[in-house]
Amino acid sequence: MLRLSPVSADIDSPPDVIQAIRSRRGGTLFDIDRLLLHSPAFAAGWTAHAGAVRSQLSLEPRLRELAIVAVSVVMETHYEVAIHGRVFLEAGGSQTQLEALRDIDSAREQTLLFSATERAAIALAIEMTRSIRVSDSTFLTAKEAMGDPRALVELIGVIATYNMTNRFLMALNFAQS
Numbered sequence: 001m002l003r004l005s006p007v008s009a010d011i012d013s014p015p016d017v018i019q020a021i022r023s024r025r026g027g028t029l030f031d032i033d034r035l036l037l038h039s040p041a042f043a044a045g046w047t048a049h050a051g052a053v054r055s056q057l058s059l060e061p062r063l064r065e066l067a068i069v070a071v072s073v074v075m076e077t078h079y080e081v082a083i084h085g086r087v088f089l090e091a092g093g094s095q096t097q098l099e100a101l102r103d104i105d106s107a108r109e110q111t112l113l114f115s116a117t118e119r120a121a122i123a124l125a126i127e128m129t130r131s132i133r134v135s136d137s138t139f140l141t142a143k144e145a146m147g148d149p150r151a152l153v154e155l156i157g158v159i160a161t162y163n164m165t166n167r168f169l170m171a172l173n174f175a176q177s
Contacts, residue, residue: 003173006034017044024051032165035172053161059154062091063121066101067155070125071162073104077169080162120145121155128159 009029012018017040021033024047029037036043057064065088072080085098097114100107101122107114108122120142127134146152 001173002035003171004035004038006031007037009034011037014040017047020044020051021047024054031174032169035168035174049161050165053158057154057158059151059158060091062088062093063118063155064158065091066093066097066118067121067125067158068162069098069101070104070107070122071129071159072166073101074126074129075163075166075170077166079169079174080166117145124155125159128156129163 011029011034017037018029021029021037021043025033033043033047036046053064065084068084069081069088072078072084088098089095097107100110100113104122104126108119108126111119114122120138123138124134124142127138142155143152146155
């Protein structure tokens with residue numbers, strides 16, 4: 001059960017914040033938006049950041065979604081796994097890959113199912129989520145796999161963003177929904 005009730009779905013103030021969120025979401029306010037809207041300033045910053053992460057990066061969408069699902073599996077946030085699992089499939093991931101991610105530790109070793117870049121992203125997501133600190137070996141593997149600093153920074157940023165998102169949902173008891 002949610003620890004805080006979302007604001008009303010027909011909220012219309014502040015209009016600029018509501019419009020920005022609705023625009024990013026295709027006209028709909030998701031439950032997470034309605035929770036964030038308890039603080040319109042926070043919701044505005046969140047939606048700007050999330051919008052950039054989801055639509056303005058050069059990182060390949062499938063790799064972005066793979067990292068998001070990996071973080072969400074580690075944190076056991078079923079809501080995010082379900083949402084981003086669908087996006088991962090839409091971005092070209094396979095159902096077999098998605099199912100393999102349920103055993104995240106095994107997935108990072110699946111050389112026939114995931115590319116070296118994908119396995120590096122999974123390993124980075126696991127370490128950033130579980131232990132926060134990333135080993136030199138995992139970092140160097142990810143750096144080599146990504147090939148350029150921009151892609152590496154974007155991948156790290158996506159993983160960090162979804163650690164934040166999942167922690168927000170978990171604190172409000174929303175993650176298991």
